[in-house]
Amino acid sequence: MRITYPVPAQTSSVFVVATDRTPTDLSSIVPWRMGPSHRRAARDALGTPRLTLEAFRSTRSPWRRMDLSAEDLRRVRRARHHVVVTSTAPVEEQPEAAQVARAAARGIAEAYHGAMYDPLTGAAVYHCAECPGERRDFRLGDDWLGWRVSCAGEEHACALGAATGAGADVDGGCSCLLTTSRGLRRFGLPEITLTGLACAHSLCAVTVLRTVAESLLAGHFAWLSTRPQRQTGTPSPCRGVARRLRVAGIDYAVLSGGADPERGRGGIPDAEHGFTPGMPDEEEGGLLRVRLTPVAAARSCLRLRLPGGHGENPRPHHTPGLLVA
Template identity: 35%
Template sequence: MPVTITVPEETTAGFVVAADRDPGDLTSAVLQRLPGPFAAAVSMRIGTPRLVMACHRAADSPWDLSEVTGADHEDAERARQATRHIGVTSVLPVGDLPSGPHLARATAKAIAESLCGVPVDLASNQALPVVPFGRFDEFVLADHWIGAALPSCPDSRCPADEDAIDGCGCVHLTTRGLYRFGLPELEITDVACPHDLAALNILRTTAQRLLPLGRHPGEHTMPTELMLTSPDFSAFWGHRDPMWDDGPIPVRLTEVAHDRLGIRPPANFPGTLNEWLWDELPPILHELLSCEPDHAPPT
């Protein structure tokens, strides 16, 4: 059966800076720290629904950061214990994607820099690293936008042998944050621990394949099987060159809920999900956990 994706007219992106200092004049703090192209774009949005900033004492905050996690455990703990929350909220027409969330997050990072605070992505409930802003016109989905990461095996007694193709079904991966691009979240479940990275890379590539759809509101009927290409995987990482030489990978989309799609093997594959992950995918999907994007030369 075909799958229907309904893209809304508007989306919302939200970030919070957890800090212990009074932010003072937020607008000045933001515009002084953003690079020129970012500052020019943000200055036109501040005070409109596309970019609203608000400061609250943590005790009165509308945002609960008590369960924030992050790769840097110290930053996550600082976010949980902070005394002030500065929110950055952006309500956007979907035609303003992905630049709108990109600018909202840059604003949150600028506030974090000014206060020595911790920026938190509300979609993933994770503390974000404060890294250089990069180029205004560069957007890379791999840059902490989908909130899906490689998990530890949830069961310390997992029976799977390292070489077993179908030894368990411990791993369940779900994106967190595609909704701010007007798209349903994606999930892949019942994956054996030895294939967790391959499953994560299939999730990443599918997200990238669907991303352009989020700029067009309304109902979109998708074929049950979606063809994932090497350029899709490259685009996720911000690479210009293909990352595998073989042809496209068919994946089957299933409607799990109105706001979530599942990823399964194509209907004509005779084996299990884990046999498909093991037998049918290019080797790089089993190997690549992360990589740096290509950067366009300055203009």
């Protein structure tokens, strides 16, 4: 049995550089002061939807209310200027289009001694003069994947990521942890979420989420590479995915759910409207759900509680249990 999800015609990426220096002539930086890996592609894309540059006084910037940590948000608002790098491209041109845009943002951040932020992952993208810059080869672990971690139930007397004296048990005294990926939508793949874990297992949940995301994205890119570029106005196709996800030769997870092409408004964050056309919204059914197999659970650092475990079976077990994404 297979599940399907709609693949959008195009996706977008936005990178915001917060700086105190006045951005005078951005065309002297992009593409000329970028790393060599993406310089030619940036030159060809500059001025098209694939690569646009805008500069704002921070007091007038539409990107003052990004979904960032409190500390990062303070830095964004205290900066005098925001330089915004945007890329909108056919999904078949990913991940290169996003890489070129981030490489341009890196060059601007280095030239103006600014800090770079990715609104989609909700995090800063670190750079330094001695670093190699944007790689030519794509690696999801290069700050392309973020996650939102929260506690879904106020009734649990627990603290996120650690047990407290109020009653949380590091071995799984609660099952309210909610971990959702951030960043997969820019490549045309629905986000995934993991629920039903103890809050003390937040780091393990992120590790599992990253493993599942890497496997799903590799298959997604392989599928995109075999398709001709879509014509404007043609309907979005749906890609089928096997319910069993194999990682390193082991049945790692069982997929279910998937995005409904008739639901959701779409997209990545937009400064004014909260979304842009592209992918189904998470709240509207645009998430892939994943359940760990018993073998994968046993090999991971997670210990999962069986359904109904708080009363009938309070002991945590290595089982697919309540882990769904």
